[in-house]
Amino acid sequence: MTDLVLQNVSFSYPDGTKALEDFTLTVKSGERVAIVGQNGAGKTTAVKLMNGLLKPASGTVQVGEWDTTKFTTAQVSRKVGHVFQNPDDQIFHNDVESEVRFGPKNMKFDSGRVDELTQWAMELCGISGFAEENPYNLPYSERKFVTIASVLAMDSDIIILDEPTAGQDKIGLLTLGRLLDVLEQKGKTVITITHDMEFVTDYFSRIVVMANRKLIADGQAEDIFYNQEVLKASMLKPPAVAQMAGMFHFPPGILSKQQLVAAILKHTGT
Known part of the structure; x- marks a missing residue:
């Protein structure tokens, strides 16, 4: 079992740019977690701290029993695998x-x-x-x-996927979904950074929202995408299904096509 714990972590780049401030997050072994937010929110910095590519300026990053400041990036990568956003940076x-x-x-x-x-x-x-x-x-x-x-x-315990749906067609998205299910069966932890809210609602039960270098919300999809304060603060748009449900003034919580169709049929008395 390899839990991931970031406790009061802050980080600034050499030019003085603050990238993360007082960031606290615990991811339990076997969880699927999506980290969402606009560019510049601190998402990429957060995951680079998770796998040891960066070391915290303050606070601690624990991978299982390991404090990442005491191990090399190569050592931490044995526990935390990181798939970069651009494959050409990795091949x-x-x-x-x-x-x-x-x-x-x-x-x-x-x-x-x-x-x-x-x-x-x-x-x-x-x-x-x-x-x-x-x-x-x-x-x-x-x-x-x-x-x-x-x-x-x-065979790392924790897998980080940075924008995995970018450039994928329907077959690619289905392959990703099947892959996530297999990893869950094997007890792997999966953390993704993504701007694809449909992918988030389809495959992730826990969503972490970042804005202005901080964590501002952490919960299930229905708690996040129907919270107007969180959406405004993070400048996120909810999935298309949730937007359509809002147009019809349906009760909060609709996130799948099936839920939307059922609500329309109930509304029309069909």
Whole structure:
């Protein structure tokens, strides 16, 4: 069990820019958490602190029993895998299988375990058919799945996905949904940064809202997307379904298409 605890964390960049202020968050092992907010809210800084890419100026970041200030980024990455927003910032091999295989091989797993994790991650991400392809010959959406697979193959307890739906079509979104379900079954913790509110409501039970470098709300989707003060402070738009429900003046809490259809049928007496 690897819980993640950020306690009163603040961080500023070398030029003096404040990126995070008094940020406190606990993520229990096995949770799915979406972190949302406008650009500049502090989301990316928060997750870079979680996996040791950055060290807090004040406060503490605990990954399980580890204080991240006492371990290298490479050591922390064994517990917290981070899939960057732009796959081109992460890919450095000339074929897909070598890219995915690098992580578990570098972690000194035995050859059988490396093979197992590599094939599992590639199959889960739907890229087994591209094993011998140069990743840069693949479209952006497939390159995203190459980087996701390369992190999954490391078998980290915590997985961070930065804007995973960017550039994805319907098939890609379904693949992501299936992937999240498999990771949940394996007891993995998944944290995502995303601007895709439909993706959030479809797949995440807990939402953390950030604004002005601070956490301003933490709760379930219906608590977040029907809270006008939170939406105004974070400049977030609720999912399209919630917006439509508001146009009809339906009671708060509608977030799925099925709920919306049921409310319309009830309203019309059908």
